[in-house]
């Protein structure tokens with residue numbers, strides 16, 4: 001059961017993360033591609049921020065800058081007040097579960113704890129505790145090929161949580177799952193988040209998911225991605241995800257986000273037509 005957390009207040013907490021006028025241009029053999037431009041946004045400690053935007057607008061690039069896979073072309077990113085980002089404090093969950101096939105589920109979840117030098121007994125305890133939180137007790141000794149897609153992704157998520165990172169970034173983690181499994185995992189993620197209040201940045205194509213999970217929804221423009229709008233989700237927690245669509249606040253935000261994204265997607269199409 002989730003703790004009651006009023007929605008829309010967490011971003012009043014001190015920021016844990018700040019993007020300050022960040023831009024990213026890739027130099028390729030066919031010229032340069034500006035993926036992001038003028039991104040300025042702060043994320044509060046313990047906030048759940050969801051990010052939506054048209055395909056190719058730079059959402060994954062934003063996350064890659066955070067985890068150090070790419071460097072900003074200009075501007076700066078501050079994490080816990082420093083631009084020397086301690087990436088050991090950041091967990092990353094990608095769309096494809098990337099559990100190691102040669103390790104059992106338990107050994108997979110223990111892996112980041114091993115890297116951080118946690119003693120075997122303690123890491124075994126922590127891994128079991130997290131696996132139980134997502135109803136995977138009893139499956140500890142299975143290998144990834146013996147698990148369903150939803151089970152693997154749950155393992156993937158708790159692996160990122162197990163070493164208690166301060167920030168977790170998730171790039172469409174539920175993308176490939178069927179609707180029913182997706183709903184279950186969304187609810188489990190919210191339950192864990194309510195208990196632990198980690199800061200989460202969650203990218204999704206699904207507007208329903210963005211509203212259901214987030215304290216705020218950040219909308220990016222078409223490429224080069226910049227901040228189009230930021231909306232506070234005015235729906236109290238705990239949220240019953242199966243009945244959200246009945247709430248006027250949900251329907252109103254769905255409609256606003258739908259309009260904003262349509263505007264961006266139509267804008268991209270017009271540019272393609274003019275260029276053709």
Ligand SMILES: Nc1ncnc2c1ncn2[C@@H]1O[C@H](COP(=O)(O)OP(=O)(O)OP(=O)(O)O)[C@@H](O)[C@H]1O
Nearest residue numbers: 026028033035054055056057058059060061062223
């Ligand atoms: N390493 C790279 N080299 C050159 N161009 C890149 C590189 N990475 C991304 N891009 C370009 O930057 C733009 C943004 O890409 P990105 O993957 O961040 O978008 P996205 O919003 O995550 O897309 P999608 O929603 O389709 O997953 C795209 O035009 C992409 O082709």
